[in-house]
Amino acid sequence: MSSPVLSTIRLSAGYRTRKGDNVLFRDLNLSLYPGELICLMGPNGSGKSTLIRTLAGLQKPLSGTINRQAGLQHQSGNSIPFSVSVVLTDRISSANLTVAELIAFGRYPYVDWRLRMTEEDRAIVEASLRDLNLEPLRDRKIYELSDGQMQMAMIARALAQDTRLMLLDEPTAHLDLNNRVEIMALLKEIAYKSRKAILVATHELDLALQSTDRIWLTGHNKDVIVGVPEDLVLNGAFDDIFRFKGFDLKSGKVQHKAYRDTVVSVHGDGPLYLWTRNALERNGYVVATESAHIDVFAVSESTWRIRRGEQEQVVSSVGEMLQVLQSFGESSRKIV
Amino acid sequence: MPRPGKSIRPWLVLLFSLLTLTVIDLSYGSVSIPPGEVLRALAGGQTTDPVWRDIVLDFRLAKALTCILAGAALGAAGLQMQTLFRNPLAGPDVLGLTSGASLAVSLLLLKSNRLADLPGPWSVAVVASVGCTAVFLVVLLFARRLRDPASLLIVGLMIGALASSIVSVLQFGSRSDDLQIFLIWTFGNVSSLNWPEIGVLTWILFAGLALALSLSKPLNAWVLGDNYAQSLGIRLQRSRVLVILSASLLTGGVTAFCGPIAFVGLAVPHLTRLLISTSDHRIMLPNVALGGAILVLLCDILSQLPPGPEILPVNAITALFGAPVVIWVVIRSKMIRL
Numbered sequence: 025m026s027s028p029v030l031s032t033i034r035l036s037a038g039y040r041t042r043k044g045d046n047v048l049f050r051d052l053n054l055s056l057y058p059g060e061l062i063c064l065m066g067p068n069g070s071g072k073s074t075l076i077r078t079l080a081g082l083q084k085p086l087s088g089t090i091n092r093q094a095g096l097q098h099q100s101g102n103s104i105p106f107s108v109s110v111v112l113t114d115r116i117s118s119a120n121l122t123v124a125e126l127i128a129f130g131r132y133p134y135v136d137w138r139l140r141m142t143e144e145d146r147a148i149v150e151a152s153l154r155d156l157n158l159e160p161l162r163d164r165k166i167y168e169l170s171d172g173q174m175q176m177a178m179i180a181r182a183l184a185q186d187t188r189l190m191l192l193d194e195p196t197a198h199l200d201l202n203n204r205v206e207i208m209a210l211l212k213e214i215a216y217k218s219r220k221a222i223l224v225a226t227h228e229l230d231l232a233l234q235s236t237d238r239i240w241l242t243g244h245n246k247d248v249i250v251g252v253p254e255d256l257v258l259n260g261a262f263d264d265i266f267r268f269k270g271f272d273l274k275s276g277k278v279q280h281k282a283y284r285d286t287v288v289s290v291h292g293d294g295p296l297y298l299w300t301r302n303a304l305e306r307n308g309y310v311v312a313t314e315s316a317h318i319d320v321f322a323v324s325e326s327t328w329r330i331r332r333g334e335q336e337q338v339v340s341s342v343g344e345m346l347q348v349l350q351s352f353g354e355s356s357r358k359i360v
Numbered sequence: 361m362p363r364p365g366k367s368i369r370p371w372l373v374l375l376f377s378l379l380t381l382t383v384i385d386l387s388y389g390s391v392s393i394p395p396g397e398v399l400r401a402l403a404g405g406q407t408t409d410p411v412w413r414d415i416v417l418d419f420r421l422a423k424a425l426t427c428i429l430a431g432a433a434l435g436a437a438g439l440q441m442q443t444l445f446r447n448p449l450a451g452p453d454v455l456g457l458t459s460g461a462s463l464a465v466s467l468l469l470l471k472s473n474r475l476a477d478l479p480g481p482w483s484v485a486v487v488a489s490v491g492c493t494a495v496f497l498v499v500l501l502f503a504r505r506l507r508d509p510a511s512l513l514i515v516g517l518m519i520g521a522l523a524s525s526i527v528s529v530l531q532f533g534s535r536s537d538d539l540q541i542f543l544i545w546t547f548g549n550v551s552s553l554n555w556p557e558i559g560v561l562t563w564i565l566f567a568g569l570a571l572a573l574s575l576s577k578p579l580n581a582w583v584l585g586d587n588y589a590q591s592l593g594i595r596l597q598r599s600r601v602l603v604i605l606s607a608s609l610l611t612g613g614v615t616a617f618c619g620p621i622a623f624v625g626l627a628v629p630h631l632t633r634l635l636i637s638t639s640d641h642r643i644m645l646p647n648v649a650l651g652g653a654i655l656v657l658l659c660d661i662l663s664q665l666p667p668g669p670e671i672l673p674v675n676a677i678t679a680l681f682g683a684p685v686v687i688w689v690v691i692r693s694k695m696i697r698l
Contacts, residue, residue: 082587105593112587119583120639129584139642165637185592193654359437 027093028055029188029221030079035088037071037078043135043289045086047181048074052088056189056221061212063232064225066242067266071114076193081221082108093188105133107184109261111178111192123169123177127152130184140351152184156210158295172203179207183214191215192224195229204228229273233257241265247312283308286353289315290324292322299329303342309349318352320345371643373649376429381657385424386416389664390692422558427660427674428653429561430618431628433610435652436572437646438625440607442590443579443641444600445503448689449513449624452611455499455612456520457492458622461615463517463523466490466530481617482562489564489612495519495602550618550660550674557617564613571606574644575599621656621675623682628652630685655681659670 031054038048038062048071077083079090079191081104095106109130120127130152131145133260141149153159156176157275167181175195192211196204201240208224208231217224223240226232233253241249241261249261256262262273270279290301300322318322321329327343330337332352339345393416401416434452441450468479468487479487502515518664531539553561561669572579578599581589590596604694609621614621629644632651638644 080591102593110591120637129592132581137574139577150372289364312672358407
């Protein structure tokens, strides 16, 4: 494996207050390698932002050291702007800037006090615009952007800083599903293509599980548990940290309590079977695989056959199926 | 990247307005002088009435220049403060800087015992700037604890009130001779500057503006907030000190000679933004300086409107423009861009 872009040695992070140190992490030994996308996960308030800020050099570590791979163009003085770029949760949307101007901020470490950009600086800004598909928005003011577009622009700004390490704090918060998926896919692509190491702090489990190479999970003992997502699922680390309520991570589903005592058997396969079953569980039926009092055959996307004893009904949607089952319940109560 | 076509044209408009208003200001007053004669006097020629030439060159030119210098300085100081605090309501007078300058100058004046001992223009300017810096540092200390724009404003107002009240106490406890010296200063406005004082103010304006322009990079980066600025390699502490120095120098210089001029520093950046839509301080600083000069000149022209020999102090007129701007900013505060 190539040398790490970032490594920490016995790093302790947290806040210095007048009453003493508020330690959130103790003795972390972590490494980030080129080309990997890592999610830093943990419940709200577990110190994800503090760790990101510390790794980014925005706040001093309480103790320990952080080694960052220096950027190519760094000559003297503070090396951090050349080795780490960040996307933070700070809102800047009130600034009177165009998208291109915002992205050009990424070149600030490289330009002099008169802010003169070279051809190369301009080319890098253009490339960042292109990489995040922001070319049509280049001259748009940032206060006119949607939340998703704004986040893309902030990532482009970080990209223009041309660092080996990119740290993002909750980049997908407040975004809709499409934007969240798009941003994670783009980050993965950037990490792979440009051999950057990207660390994303997030509490969005579903997204992280499906896009990240490794996960850093904030533990109970001021430590960080590192592992491949699947391992952390199967060994119960996630359950332990997040303390899910009614969500079964191993099956990836919310647990439903069967509040009706009607047993329904579902026949079919593929997504048709899965979603039919989902509808039944969500509505409190006990779902069985063997033949039961009521059988539901998922035949096609427009045909469900429901059989109870001698009776058989054919419906054309899951909604109608649920209505039929509901009427069964009412009729049986009348008999009693 | 600035787009030249969009940034140069408003700049020309401002410059043209400034020159026009200067001529109007010179021709207007208790004696009206035709603009053509004003230009002739400025060019060094003889006017139809030789007295006109003296009026223009000896009295009105000094006053017009003072207006231009004071407006430019306050506008540039206001812009820097709004960017530093990332607060659209920040300004030299709002955050108590002018009161700090008044306090410092009054301490200096009340210490000199006789009229003959009156301190020179440089020492007044330096002392006033030191007063500004002191208040600025106190406000900044609070600003780091108070993220809320309204609370910062209240702190600034209170510090201003505190300084003004100390000035009043000093006046009350001083002998009548001292008081006389002090009153000479407090009555000061744009029309009472002599040429050496204008010289000092010019130097201060250029030093402060040059310093501010050299700080364009940190000022621009601050628009993104402290965290992003730091991650882009801006040395926050050092830049903050230099911005304080520039804004205090500009405010202190003006307050030392013209007395407290309210609202200009606050209003001018907003009015300029109506014309020029950018956060780039390399473009904004010169334009805000032009805008400030225009606004104070305009105030000066308005102050001569009442018929009769009395001239209203400019300080009384500036609120006429400033107060509506503040109300407008507060109402539109959701849309504020720095």
